[in-house]
Amino acid sequence: MTNSATELSVLDQGPEIAAGEVLLRADHVKKYFPIRSGILIQREIARVHAVDDVSFELRAGETLGLVGESGCGKSTLARCIARLYDITSGSVVFEGADISRYTRRQLRPVRRDLQMVFQDPYASLNPRKRVGAIIADPLRIHHAGTREQTRKRVLELLEVVGLSAEHVNRYPHEFSGGQRQRIGVARALALKPKLVIADEPVSALDVSIRAQVINLLDDLQDEFGLTYIFIAHDLGVVRHVSDRIAVMYLGKIVEISPAEELYQRPVHPYTEALLSAVPVPDPDLSASRQRIVLEGDVPSPIQPPSGCRFHPRCRYATEICRTEEPPLVPHGSLGHLAACHHPLSAGPDQLEADQLDATAGDAALASSSGSL
Amino acid sequence: MADPLLEIRDLKVTFRTDDGLVRAVDGVSATLYEGETLGIVGESGSGKSVTMMSVMRLITDPNAQFEGEVIYKGTNLMGMSQDQIRSIRGAGIGMIFQDPMTSLNPVYKVGWQIEEQILEHEKVSRRAARDRAIELLTAVGIPNARDRAGAYPHQFSGGMRQRVMIAMAVSCNPDVLIADEPTTALDVTIQAQILGLIKKLRQDFGTAVVLITHDMGVVADMADRIAVMYAGRIVEQGTQRDLFYDPQHPYTWGLLGSIARLDRPRPRRLAAIPGLPPSLMRLPAGCAFADRCAHKFDRCAELPELLDRLGTGHLDACHLSRQDKQDRRDRTVHPELVEERP
Numbered sequence: 001m002t003n004s005a006t007e008l009s010v011l012d013q014g015p016e017i018a019a020g021e022v023l024l025r026a027d028h029v030k031k032y033f034p035i036r037s038g039i040l041i042q043r044e045i046a047r048v049h050a051v052d053d054v055s056f057e058l059r060a061g062e063t064l065g066l067v068g069e070s071g072c073g074k075s076t077l078a079r080c081i082a083r084l085y086d087i088t089s090g091s092v093v094f095e096g097a098d099i100s101r102y103t104r105r106q107l108r109p110v111r112r113d114l115q116m117v118f119q120d121p122y123a124s125l126n127p128r129k130r131v132g133a134i135i136a137d138p139l140r141i142h143h144a145g146t147r148e149q150t151r152k153r154v155l156e157l158l159e160v161v162g163l164s165a166e167h168v169n170r171y172p173h174e175f176s177g178g179q180r181q182r183i184g185v186a187r188a189l190a191l192k193p194k195l196v197i198a199d200e201p202v203s204a205l206d207v208s209i210r211a212q213v214i215n216l217l218d219d220l221q222d223e224f225g226l227t228y229i230f231i232a233h234d235l236g237v238v239r240h241v242s243d244r245i246a247v248m249y250l251g252k253i254v255e256i257s258p259a260e261e262l263y264q265r266p267v268h269p270y271t272e273a274l275l276s277a278v279p280v281p282d283p284d285l286s287a288s289r290q291r292i293v294l295e296g297d298v299p300s301p302i303q304p305p306s307g308c309r310f311h312p313r314c315r316y317a318t319e320i321c322r323t324e325e326p327p328l329v330p331h332g333s334l335g336h337l338a339a340c341h342h343p344l345s346a347g348p349d350q351l352e353a354d355q356l357d358a359t360a361g362d363a364a365l366a367s368s369s370g371s372l
Numbered sequence: 373m374a375d376p377l378l379e380i381r382d383l384k385v386t387f388r389t390d391d392g393l394v395r396a397v398d399g400v401s402a403t404l405y406e407g408e409t410l411g412i413v414g415e416s417g418s419g420k421s422v423t424m425m426s427v428m429r430l431i432t433d434p435n436a437q438f439e440g441e442v443i444y445k446g447t448n449l450m451g452m453s454q455d456q457i458r459s460i461r462g463a464g465i466g467m468i469f470q471d472p473m474t475s476l477n478p479v480y481k482v483g484w485q486i487e488e489q490i491l492e493h494e495k496v497s498r499r500a501a502r503d504r505a506i507e508l509l510t511a512v513g514i515p516n517a518r519d520r521a522g523a524y525p526h527q528f529s530g531g532m533r534q535r536v537m538i539a540m541a542v543s544c545n546p547d548v549l550i551a552d553e554p555t556t557a558l559d560v561t562i563q564a565q566i567l568g569l570i571k572k573l574r575q576d577f578g579t580a581v582v583l584i585t586h587d588m589g590v591v592a593d594m595a596d597r598i599a600v601m602y603a604g605r606i607v608e609q610g611t612q613r614d615l616f617y618d619p620q621h622p623y624t625w626g627l628l629g630s631i632a633r634l635d636r637p638r639p640r641r642l643a644a645i646p647g648l649p650p651s652l653m654r655l656p657a658g659c660a661f662a663d664r665c666a667h668k669f670d671r672c673a674e675l676p677e678l679l680d681r682l683g684t685g686h687l688d689a690c691h692l693s694r695q696d697k698q699d700r701r702d703r704t705v706h707p708e709l710v711e712e713r714p
Contacts (some may be wrong), residue, residue, distance in 0.1 A: 070530075208644060211632075211644035236632035279587060279592060280635045282592055293561075293564050
């Protein structure tokens with residue numbers, strides 16, 4: 001379908017960015033939600049630190065996985081990048097332009113290149129619209145082509161996502177969850193975006209259907225050279241789709257690394273615990289592996305803990321973790337960053353230094369080889 | 373093995389709707405022995421929840437029709453009046469539901485909700501019930517239980533609410549605990565806590581557990597025996613080892629193959645099961661999975677029975693010969709070990 005795609009000449013596609021070049025840069029992005037109180041005068045009494053100083057780069061053609069537990073700010077971050085939320089401070093540079101202060105009008109052309117797929121396929125499709133109209137909506141809003149062109153494009157899109165032309169006049173309720181998610185994907189692809197932010201796109205689906213949708217997203221990326229930000233709490237799914245993975249905890253990225261590396265050599269104790277908590281569908285392995293069970297719940301993002309935010313639940317925490325916030329710095333191989341005072345698997349040169357500090361080093365190494 | 377604690381015999385549940393008869397559960401038989409954990413695995417609409425809700429007689433829909441027997445300690449629960457079943461619910465069989473927010477009453481304090489259940493089933497004073505409630509809350513790992521007993525459900529996090537549900541479910545020392553997707557709404561680190569708690573209770577009190585889930589990882593961790601359900605029927609049933617290391621039914625292969633696993637090399641593609649489960653109103657005459665099955669052949673037009681085809685107590689409902697199954701299985705379950713990643 002790549003070459004036979006309907007010509008939508010009205011769509012100007014923004015600056016060309018070759019695969020491997022930086023498509024998106026988030027710089028010290030913060031998003032605080034105010035909590036107000038009072039009857040007449042609404043005073044701000046506190047703030048939810050939903051996203052707190054997050055920076056990362058995204059290169060064209062890659063998939064960045066975003067993982068973390070509920071409330072860690074991964075969805076908020078995605079919505080900040082898509083500018084569905086205004087950012088408290090920091091900047092988001094997309095295709096070379098800082099869009100963090102853009103007005104709605106200025107954002108409109110940006111949104112052609114930046115689309116979202118949402119988690120709940122039941123809530124994200126208008127139940128009163130036919131599937132054809134839902135998929136045509138972005139084309140209509142952006143005046144992308146004549147009616148005839150739009151109609152052809154919609155049929156094309158249906159085929160691309162594995163539905164058929166006869167589905168065009170049906171309503172969302174006539175479809176299963178997996179099929180609805182396909183409709184959501186078709187809508188996101190309508191304007192030929194460069195970046196697709198998928199916020200838990202498969203979490204609401206059954207296992208067998210989940211695999212179908214993941215394979216579909218995979219194929220579409222190959223076919224159209226898409227860049228993905230893929231948010232999920234299922235670490236298996238994230239590993240399967242991602243080139244790089246960022247782990248978030250209480251509004252911060254605590255570790256970011258090439259995908260396979262993160263699973264082989266987690267550096268942050270939170271990543272280690274997260275990986276070890278995933279149930280493995282293999283009884284022998286499940287019985288033999290060491291599991292790190294984190295105590296308690298994620299603390300409130302209204303008053304995040306001092307120093308390292310993970311320290312109240314961390315089994316390696318020491319005094320420094322309570323007082324000083326660890327910076328996100330490189331560990332070992334290129335592109336593996338973590339924010340921890342007591343990193344787990346260290347690179348070769350750090351390993352040497354660790355051997356002097358034998359007790360801490362041994363414990364860390366033993367546990368990292370015990371986890372997955 | 374000892375006598376079964378709970379036995380389901382050929383249970384059928386149908387719902388009359390305007391569009392026709394929905395066969396939600398179509399001839400399910402299963403047994404639960406003392407102290408063991410039975411995992412029931414399946415996707416939405418496979419009938420796993422309806423089966424266990426029927427066992428507890430919790431389906432009050434006038435359009436529902438039941439057939440078959442559920443024998444609990446020698447009595448047929450299906451023949452009981454609602455009053456009689458109430459003395460079993462909670463006392464003999466406890467239940468944990470998926471969503472702890474909707475299954476706790478939001479306008480009562482959690483301590484009170486647990487006390488109420490104790491008072492319903494046992495002749496004890498309110499004070500004794502209160503002490504027991506606090507003891508239970510402590511046992512399920514709620515810090516500062518004496519104060520927290522006076523809190524409302526919304527003042528707890530999801531994981532803590534599920535702990536309250538568990539405290540309530542075990543408050544009268546049931547010998548069967550039915551857990552319907554107890555961790556599905558929870559994050560993985562909290563899931564690990566809750567599963568650990570269920571394991572501990574099982575150990576301390578010898579409670580038998582029926583664990584309903586769609587997550588093969590959870591049953592690999594928890595279950596002694598496993599039943600896989602598809603379209604209202606059990607398609608495979610065996611010990612945990614049988615299911616994971618010698619799965620016989622292509623649907624089980626598909627389930628295992630479609631998981632993105634952390635413990636294996638990353639496959640190029642996930643082995644998704646094509647298509648959708650059949651409508652429960654128009655179940656095919658033959659094997660319900662045939663339309664999605666890559667190994668379909670002419671015999672699949674006749675309904676395969678759940679039989680002990682291996683002679684080891686490992687039941688499956690698939691017509692393929694044993695040899696065929698062995699030959700075809702690996703490619704589906706572990707595509708990453710068969711195909712080369714480019």
